[in-house]
Amino acid sequence: MNLAIPxxxxxxxxxxxxxxxxxxDLALIYSDTACVISGMFTTNRIKxxxxxxxxxxxxxxxxxxxxxxxxxxxxxxxKQGLKDVAEIVKMVGNLLKLDPELIYVCSxxxxxxxxxxxxxxxxxxxxxxxxxxxxxxxxxxxxxxTDTFPKIVTKQIRISEKxxxxxxxxxxxxxxxxxxxxxxxxxxxxxxxxxxxxDTSLRTAVAQSFNRITVDGDMSTNxxxxxxxxxxxxxxxxxxxxxxxxxxxxxxxxxTYELSKLIIEDGEGAKKLIKVEVLNASTExxxxxxxxxxxxxxxxxxxxxxxxxxxxxxxxxxGYSGGKIREHKIDIYLNGLKIVEKGIGTGxxxxxxxxxxxxxxxxxxxxxIGSASTKVLTCDLSEDYIKIxxxxxx
Amino acid sequence: MNLAIPxxxxxxxxxxxxxxxxxxDLALIYSDTACVISGMFTTNRIKxxxxxxxxxxxxxxxxxxxxxxxxxxxxxxxKQGLKDVAEIVKMVGNLLKLDPELIYVCSxxxxxxxxxxxxxxxxxxxxxxxxxxxxxxxxxxxxxxTDTFPKIVTKQIRISEKxxxxxxxxxxxxxxxxxxxxxxxxxxxxxxxxxxxxDTSLRTAVAQSFNRITVDGDMSTNxxxxxxxxxxxxxxxxxxxxxxxxxxxxxxxxxTYELSKLIIEDGEGAKKLIKVEVLNASTExxxxxxxxxxxxxxxxxxxxxxxxxxxxxxxxxxGYSGGKIREHKIDIYLNGLKIVEKGIGTGxxxxxxxxxxxxxxxxxxxxxIGSASTKVLTCDLSEDYIKIxxxxxx
Numbered sequence: 001m002n003l004a005i006p007x008x009x010x011x012x013x014x015x016x017x018x019x020x021x022x023x024x025d026l027a028l029i030y031s032d033t034a035c036v037i038s039g040m041f042t043t044n045r046i047k048x049x050x051x052x053x054x055x056x057x058x059x060x061x062x063x064x065x066x067x068x069x070x071x072x073x074x075x076x077x078x079k080q081g082l083k084d085v086a087e088i089v090k091m092v093g094n095l096l097k098l099d100p101e102l103i104y105v106c107s108x109x110x111x112x113x114x115x116x117x118x119x120x121x122x123x124x125x126x127x128x129x130x131x132x133x134x135x136x137x138x139x140x141x142x143x144x145x146t147d148t149f150p151k152i153v154t155k156q157i158r159i160s161e162k163x164x165x166x167x168x169x170x171x172x173x174x175x176x177x178x179x180x181x182x183x184x185x186x187x188x189x190x191x192x193x194x195x196x197x198x199d200t201s202l203r204t205a206v207a208q209s210f211n212r213i214t215v216d217g218d219m220s221t222n223x224x225x226x227x228x229x230x231x232x233x234x235x236x237x238x239x240x241x242x243x244x245x246x247x248x249x250x251x252x253x254x255x256t257y258e259l260s261k262l263i264i265e266d267g268e269g270a271k272k273l274i275k276v277e278v279l280n281a282s283t284e285x286x287x288x289x290x291x292x293x294x295x296x297x298x299x300x301x302x303x304x305x306x307x308x309x310x311x312x313x314x315x316x317x318x319g320y321s322g323g324k325i326r327e328h329k330i331d332i333y334l335n336g337l338k339i340v341e342k343g344i345g346t347g348x349x350x351x352x353x354x355x356x357x358x359x360x361x362x363x364x365x366x367x368x369i370g371s372a373s374t375k376v377l378t379c380d381l382s383e384d385y386i387k388i389x390x391x392x393x394x
Numbered sequence: 395m396n397l398a399i400p401x402x403x404x405x406x407x408x409x410x411x412x413x414x415x416x417x418x419d420l421a422l423i424y425s426d427t428a429c430v431i432s433g434m435f436t437t438n439r440i441k442x443x444x445x446x447x448x449x450x451x452x453x454x455x456x457x458x459x460x461x462x463x464x465x466x467x468x469x470x471x472x473k474q475g476l477k478d479v480a481e482i483v484k485m486v487g488n489l490l491k492l493d494p495e496l497i498y499v500c501s502x503x504x505x506x507x508x509x510x511x512x513x514x515x516x517x518x519x520x521x522x523x524x525x526x527x528x529x530x531x532x533x534x535x536x537x538x539x540t541d542t543f544p545k546i547v548t549k550q551i552r553i554s555e556k557x558x559x560x561x562x563x564x565x566x567x568x569x570x571x572x573x574x575x576x577x578x579x580x581x582x583x584x585x586x587x588x589x590x591x592x593d594t595s596l597r598t599a600v601a602q603s604f605n606r607i608t609v610d611g612d613m614s615t616n617x618x619x620x621x622x623x624x625x626x627x628x629x630x631x632x633x634x635x636x637x638x639x640x641x642x643x644x645x646x647x648x649x650t651y652e653l654s655k656l657i658i659e660d661g662e663g664a665k666k667l668i669k670v671e672v673l674n675a676s677t678e679x680x681x682x683x684x685x686x687x688x689x690x691x692x693x694x695x696x697x698x699x700x701x702x703x704x705x706x707x708x709x710x711x712x713g714y715s716g717g718k719i720r721e722h723k724i725d726i727y728l729n730g731l732k733i734v735e736k737g738i739g740t741g742x743x744x745x746x747x748x749x750x751x752x753x754x755x756x757x758x759x760x761x762x763i764g765s766a767s768t769k770v771l772t773c774d775l776s777e778d779y780i781k782i783x784x785x786x787x788x
Contacts, residue, residue: 046713046721076709078722078738112708112739162426221710299783306784315470316615319440327440328472344472347504383777390692390700
């Protein structure tokens with residue numbers, strides 16, 4: 001992979017046997033220069049301790065290091081959870097000689113078990129000492145839980161004659177649902193950008209990527225997207241709503257969109273990538289309701305898994321979505337094949353069953369009553385989802 | 395089974411090979427006396443042709459026959475679907491010498507394929523001729539789709555010294571979600587009851603039974619509950635809000651509750667019956683949001699299937715439900731065992747895993763912030779759900 005790694009970022013990973021031994025599960029992302037940082041967090045009312053911690057800090061908008069662990073979410077761990085985050089911040093701050101305000105902590109994994117602080121305490125000095133010895137891919141691997149592959153997207157753009165690099169890594173394969181970032185995601189860039197511009201850019205990018213995907217409709221307690229910009233490219237400063245801002249936001253959106261696609265491709269047990277597009281709805285809100293109703297329908301997802309163009313289930317999901325529709329105006333297409341016209345089957349189900357054998361499914365619903373539209377990404381639902389999740393802890 | 399069959403009801407069933415040959419799939423329920431009828435129907439905006447037909451009629455509130463088929467939902471079939479319903483009504487009316495206004499039609503099965511009217515036309519005369527030759531159990535069997543057993547509940551009560559019988563049958567194992575009756579259900583009684591009293595009684599009973607269950611969160615296009623009362627018990631007339639009304643409603647609620655429990659026990663691929671109770675919420679609406687959020691969580695359902703007391707997933711589902719909570723006040727019990735206290739695990743997960751090996755799971759969430767409560771029934775999620783639904787049409 002030819003990765004565009006932004007200047008000034010260093011990485012390290014180590015094995016703290018957080019859930020079980022055998023793989024690196026603790027990582028450090030460090031910038032040699034203080035960064036502007038923006039963040040978006042789960043809207044779940046139950047938030048993990050590190051999420052609570054980060055939310056408190058994010059307004060100040062400065063950061064230089066992120067400590068991440070997989071294997072344990074540090075959620076539903078009460079005061080102990082918050083104390084553990086504070087201790088990690090303090091240790092890393094001392095070792096890096098950084099203001100603790102510049103250090104963020106993220107966790108992902110099983111909920112409800114306190115962090116194994118004895119082992120984490122032991123490994124943190126090694127993590128700091130080894131800074132620079134790991135690659136961004138090592139970090140992407142260390143933050144995996146049920147993911148089957150590391151997720152990295154990088155992009156290079158030019159702003160004021162300077163090359164700017166944006167790198168994003170993320171993890172997340174289950175408990176994926178919108179209403180905010182839907183997993184852990186870390187964006188690093190050497191752009192020089194105002195805090196308010198980075199905030200807006202990130203919000204725009206997330207709205208059109210991570211908030212448009214769903215695996216199982218379950219929303220996690222730990223979802224976090226953090227974007228750090230250290231200015232090391234020496235480009236001119238990107239200001240809100242400038243032309244540079246537009247270019248940067250567009251690139252950031254591509255990075256987050258590609259990452260969100262990787263998450264769906266790696267959806268737990270997923271065999272197919274499904275794009276659901278709803279066209280010509282009365283309002284954007286209606287289009288979203290209908291698209292997510294289809295994308296979250298277990299009956300639709302199992303039918304697509306079984307290569308069965310069972311469009312009746314799609315119609316049912318449209319009908320109970322709460323979005324405004326007229327049954328006799330609905331057209332549905334599966335991979336370009338019109339299977340429903342004016343609310344009635346076109347009799348091309350056998351052809352459509354064949355078309356479903358593709359790994360990528362494009363399901364288009366034309367409501368023909370307005371002009372609003374939306375797109376959502378999801379995956380099918382196979383026996384493997386059940387296997388993975390019935391056995392996740394054991 | 396010792397069934398209390400209400401006086402004056404006759405049944406017949408026949409095989410019309412609607413989806414495939416090999417089993418009775420067309421049934422007739424007939425009362426020798428005109429009945430008061432009440433009905434509740436799916437709130438899905440896409441309604442099957444027979445549902446549209448029945449909704450038009452139900453206000454008049456009189457009935458004497460119901461024709462039901464399984465194997466085909468007659469949904470998303472456009473004008474042809476409505477014409478087919480009208481033809482069935484006309485044929486049965488002619489043969490039974492009944493006003494067509496007294497005849498209702500229900501369908502369940504695959505969506506989007508026109509009814510095989512040639513075969514249905516052929517079998518209707520036989521259905522009418524054979525009236526009285528089938529039992530209520532035969533009808534309960536004929537309306538099954540993916541159900542693995544017929545669902546019948548009967549009950550006898552006394553009103554004004556007369557024995558009154560209530561019999562209910564239903565089908566439904568997938569596409570089960572509340573917001574109205576959640577399958578096909580037919581209630582027959584020989585009570586003499588005012589239309590308005592039967593309406594109210596049925597609404598109350600359904601609110602506390604069928605609207606409190608969920609299998610997969612998918613709401614069907616065909617959900618229907620019809621209750622017919624023919625007065626043949628010669629009891630005095632049951633009037634709204636009388637003592638007799640109270641007794642009747644309580645019995646009807648027991649019948650519908652028992653039926654809804656049978657549906658969950660037969661949930662597609664279900665291995666366990668799960669009762670979710672939410673206590674001490676701020677409002678009843680909050681309690682419902684939280685209970686259904688847990689009951690519909692694929693991650694909770696797969697964990698319970700895997701005998702894994704993974705309460706973190708329950709906490710996450712509580713958190714994203716939208717209901718008001720205070721994390722540090724939440725207690726959770728699994729089959730009486732306190733696994734979460736004040737938002738934190740009690741460390742009794744191994745004991746709880748053992749307790750989960752029961753076929754019946756009682757999951758109690760005490761929010762400790764108000765006084766509203768609710769109960770919901772659901773089932774776990776196993777590989778068999780996927781198998782059944784990936785292969786349903788083929």
